[in-house]
Amino acid sequence: MPFPSVRVANPATATALLIIALSFMLGGCGGRPWGKVVDEQARETLIAEYLRYSSAVGRCKLPLGAEALIDAHSRFDQQLFAGSLEIAPPNFLRFTTYNPLGQPVIILTSRGDIFQAIDVFERRYRAGRLRSFALRYELPPHILTGPWYHWLTGQPPDPSLIVDQIRTDRDDRGIWFEVSSHGEPAYSEQILVDLSMNTIVERAVVDADGKTVATISYQDWLVLGSCPFPHKIAISGLTFGAGLTVELTDINVSESDAERFTLKAPPGYLRTLYP
DSSP: OOOHHHHHHOOHHHHHHHHHHHSSSSOOOOOEEEEEEOHHHHHHHHHHHHHHHHHHHHHOOOOOOEEEEEEEEEEEEEEEEEEEEETTTTTTTEEEEOOOOEEEEEEEEETTEEEEEHHHHHHTTEEEHHHOOOHHHHHOOOTTTTTHHHHHOOOOTTSSOOEEEEEEETTTOOEEEEOOOSSSSSSEOOOOOOTTEEEEEEEEEEESSOOOEEEEEEEEEETOOOTEEEEEEEEEEEEOOOOEEEEEEEEEOOOOOOOOOOOOOTTTTTTEEOO
């Protein structure tokens, strides 16, 4: 069942708030739940298990549609957004909120480093580079331009990336694999994998200075065909007590149409560009 429409406290700023919410709000610093580095003998076995897992789940890069409820909160504020979410590989996202009559109110799309947004309340069209948006709002650029498809679907990092350190988990929930990204800005991911279930329990995004800027956990997995996808994605360990929860319902395999992730500026709308 779709979530009911949720009106944010100040519709005039809804688009910017939504972009920030989907960008994991502000970077923070959480604890480090991983333990000791495994020995070489265990490493060889675990690398083989990780490659098996990554290969099996790597076949699950499907375009998905779902109803989404996004709860962005801190000690000072809370914003709720309900609507439809569409995500597709390699890194496409579209989120649409609706009024009680079912008419679109805000449409936000992302294609890698490029975003577009239409705000019907403000009659405003925003578009440009997420890196520029990050600089303007002092947000971590490696979060805004990161692999959103992987992060929202609980997929492992790109298989071309090399596993660095392998560590135990302090609570015995699985094994931590450290994977470094290509390109700039540099960051790495620590991913906690339950190899018995072929799912990621948690992942931490770590910047070049070793600071954890986002911790993402997954719950309530659904299997579509032979592919697992999470119903609930939670981001924690952020500054000012901030957190973000994305709850998905009616998850389904959708059609992959690149045109769905490109918006045209409506006539008469004020344009704000981020070159």
